[in-house]
Amino acid sequence: MITPTKGITPDRCLLAVGAQILLQLEEPRSVSQTWARLKRWRSDHGHHSPVSFNWFVLTLDVLYSMGAVELHRDLLVARSVNAAALER
Structure with missing residues (x-):
């Protein structure tokens, strides 16, 4: 689930969807605004694998x-x- 598997395509795994969510957060947004922007972004970029709202929330939990x-x-x-703080 977190990474791609036989049953979960690379554009639908939690890490990929998480990266896509982070792209929508260049400024603070409500959960519903982020959800709407994510759906539009995925459609605009040819990601047609379905991502349900439950999957979106699970991805937010991971993030x-x-x-x-x-x-x-x-x-x-x-x-x-x-x-720099991580290099220690």
């Missing part, structure tokens, strides 16, 4: 557990990571 997104005042915010 949150990885520390990639936060929820501030009902808005999703992409967290930036300082690469």
Whole structure:
């Protein structure tokens, strides 16, 4: 599920959908705004594998557990990571 498998295409695995979600968060957005933008982005870029709202929420859970997104005042915010801090 997190990575592509026999049953889950590369454009539908949680890491790929997570990256696609992060592309929509150049500024804080509500969950519904992010969902709408993700569906439009996937359609515009030829990703026709279905992603349900449940799959979207599961992907948000993965992103949150990885520390990639936060929820501030009902808005999703992409967290930036300082690469220098990770090198220690």
